Amino acid sequence: MLEVKQVEAGYGKIQILNGMTLTAKENHLTLLIGPNGAGKSTLLKTIYGFLKPGKGSIVYQGKEITGISPHELAGLGIGFLLQRVSVFPELTIEENLKMGAWSFKQNRSRVYQRIEYMYDKFPILKQKSQEKAGLMSGGQKRLLEIARTLMPNPKLILVDEPSAGLSPKVTKEVYRVLHDLKQEGITLLMVDQNIRDSIGYSDYVYVLERGQVTSESTAADIEQNLQQVVESWLKF
Amino acid sequence: MEALSSLLAQLTNGLIVGSIYGLMALGLTVIFGVLKIVNFSHGEFYMLGAYISYLISQTLGLHPVLGVLLAVLATFLLGMLIERVLLTPLYDNKVERKDEYALLITFGLSLFLINFALAVFGPFQKSAPALAKGTIDLGVITVSSGKVLAALVAIALLLGMLYIIHKTWLGTALRAISQDRDASAIMGINAERLGSIAFGLGTCMAGAAGALLGPVFLVYPVMGGVPAIKSFVIIVLGSMGSIKGAIYGALLVGIVESLGVVLISPAYRDVYSFLILILILLVRPKGLFGGAQWHN
Numbered sequence: 001m002l003e004v005k006q007v008e009a010g011y012g013k014i015q016i017l018n019g020m021t022l023t024a025k026e027n028h029l030t031l032l033i034g035p036n037g038a039g040k041s042t043l044l045k046t047i048y049g050f051l052k053p054g055k056g057s058i059v060y061q062g063k064e065i066t067g068i069s070p071h072e073l074a075g076l077g078i079g080f081l082l083q084r085v086s087v088f089p090e091l092t093i094e095e096n097l098k099m100g101a102w103s104f105k106q107n108r109s110r111v112y113q114r115i116e117y118m119y120d121k122f123p124i125l126k127q128k129s130q131e132k133a134g135l136m137s138g139g140q141k142r143l144l145e146i147a148r149t150l151m152p153n154p155k156l157i158l159v160d161e162p163s164a165g166l167s168p169k170v171t172k173e174v175y176r177v178l179h180d181l182k183q184e185g186i187t188l189l190m191v192d193q194n195i196r197d198s199i200g201y202s203d204y205v206y207v208l209e210r211g212q213v214t215s216e217s218t219a220a221d222i223e224q225n226l227q228q229v230v231e232s233w234l235k236f
Numbered sequence: 237m238e239a240l241s242s243l244l245a246q247l248t249n250g251l252i253v254g255s256i257y258g259l260m261a262l263g264l265t266v267i268f269g270v271l272k273i274v275n276f277s278h279g280e281f282y283m284l285g286a287y288i289s290y291l292i293s294q295t296l297g298l299h300p301v302l303g304v305l306l307a308v309l310a311t312f313l314l315g316m317l318i319e320r321v322l323l324t325p326l327y328d329n330k331v332e333r334k335d336e337y338a339l340l341i342t343f344g345l346s347l348f349l350i351n352f353a354l355a356v357f358g359p360f361q362k363s364a365p366a367l368a369k370g371t372i373d374l375g376v377i378t379v380s381s382g383k384v385l386a387a388l389v390a391i392a393l394l395l396g397m398l399y400i401i402h403k404t405w406l407g408t409a410l411r412a413i414s415q416d417r418d419a420s421a422i423m424g425i426n427a428e429r430l431g432s433i434a435f436g437l438g439t440c441m442a443g444a445a446g447a448l449l450g451p452v453f454l455v456y457p458v459m460g461g462v463p464a465i466k467s468f469v470i471i472v473l474g475s476m477g478s479i480k481g482a483i484y485g486a487l488l489v490g491i492v493e494s495l496g497v498v499l500i501s502p503a504y505r506d507v508y509s510f511l512i513l514i515l516i517l518l519v520r521p522k523g524l525f526g527g528a529q530w531h532n
Contacts, residue, residue: 082418
């Protein structure tokens with residue numbers, strides 16, 4: 001589905017990714033873990049075109065997408081759930097969902113059909129549809145972000161720290177929703193610090209350190225050695 | 237009785253001029269909201285709007301209202317073009333200090349446009365034909381029909397702009413960009429392309445204000461200086477980026493100016509808006525609608 005080959009990228013002169021290579025298989029939840037500064041979020045930003053890679057290539061469904069602008073990727077069926085709160089706070093919930101439909105806005109009937117679908121899936125959004133998104137709770141904002149990302153029916157979603165800043169109860173709900181997405185056939189590439197909770201939902205895990213992949217295995221395998229893996233990060 | 241009618245006349249005047257300042261300030265707000273830059277050449281688009289409308293009605297003999305509408309269209313297209321040519325370096329990371337870049341570019345553009353007008357139109361003041369002839373008798377006061385029509389056109393343009401911002405996909409996307417640029421990119425919104433539309437919309441509102449006030453004041457190359465400063469005052473006292481602030485701030489400035497003229501002295505006409513600015517910032521440092529986003 002998505003292949004990242006020998007990618008190098010960073011901010012200005014500071015290089016964060018040093019030849020990163022990994023693959024997100026179709027219909028899998030691929031989890032990226034690693035200590036702070038390993039380049040997990042930087043990788044997602046680079047895949048989505050927010051950072052231009054200096055070297056390497058990114059291929060999505062056989063098509064080279066290296067260096068493509070973020071706004072072009074939505075139309076290709078790639079979504080991105082940012083780590084920080086990213087709802088449009090002064091737009092209503094309905095307007096937020098409409099913005100999710102920007103790439104197919106000409107097809108009005110489909111836009112409203114998708115909005116209704118999201119209201120069915122997340123009833124809280126229907127209740128508050130005319131309220132400003134900024135007034136919702138943290139968990140509700142996260143659900144709105146997910147619903148907004150799902151509007152164009154993406155095939156692949158990059159997920160950056162889905163549980164950041166959320167209560168344990170809401171976190172569980174978010175993981176459940178993400179798990180459902182995978183069941184529906186959506187491929188997920190996820191970064192998460194909350195390893196113990198997220199690994200159970202994952203299929204394949206890459207361990208990143210200092211901008212490179214240091215190990216990879218199925219989730220089941222790594223779950224057994226998790227203690228060792230995490231301890232190794234502390235021996236710098 | 238005479239004092240009362242003169243007060244009412246000035247108040248009406250204030251509302252008329254205020255609604256036109258509102259257009260100009262709203263234009264500045266739209267540009268600031270989407271592009272996050274202050275357009276220091278705003279007054280020169282006001283001047284261009286006035287010249288374009290003047291030339292259309294004077295040389296082509298078209299009705300002045302048509303002149304205003306064509307001036308709006310021309311300043312819209314010109315704004316978009318200038319944004320494409322001069323401001324695109326703001327989007328890729330070629331420019332390190334974006335605020336300073338935008339400041340220098342728009343300030344330079346302002347000087348260029350003034351000197352361009354001097355060279356092409358000459359330094360002399362021209363008086364543009366009123367939008368309509370005659371006066372309207374409102375009992376206690378009479379107002380010139382031209383001014384009333386100018387205010388009505390200004391209000392129609394303001395309402396049209398508010399409709400675009402609040403009710404259309406374009407406007408919703410512009411608000412989305414102003415609130416979260418990265419998130420709007422993820423939605424597939426091309427902020428760069430919409431940025432030039434936003435700049436065009438902003439400059440055409442300045443152009444409209446100039447075309448509407450041209451007949452009230454005079455048309456000359458540096459006519460945009462004072463209105464530009466006033467629109468900066470308006471958006472600061474109404475809170476940078478607030479749409480409500482731009483409109484209410486403009487009406488407030490228009491009214492205070494006119495009342496100051498009657499109650500204190502016409503000599504200090506351009507000082508009153510600054511007094512109001514200082515007083516409001518003393519009480520509300522973030523402006524009238526402090527903390528609000530630009531689309532409110």
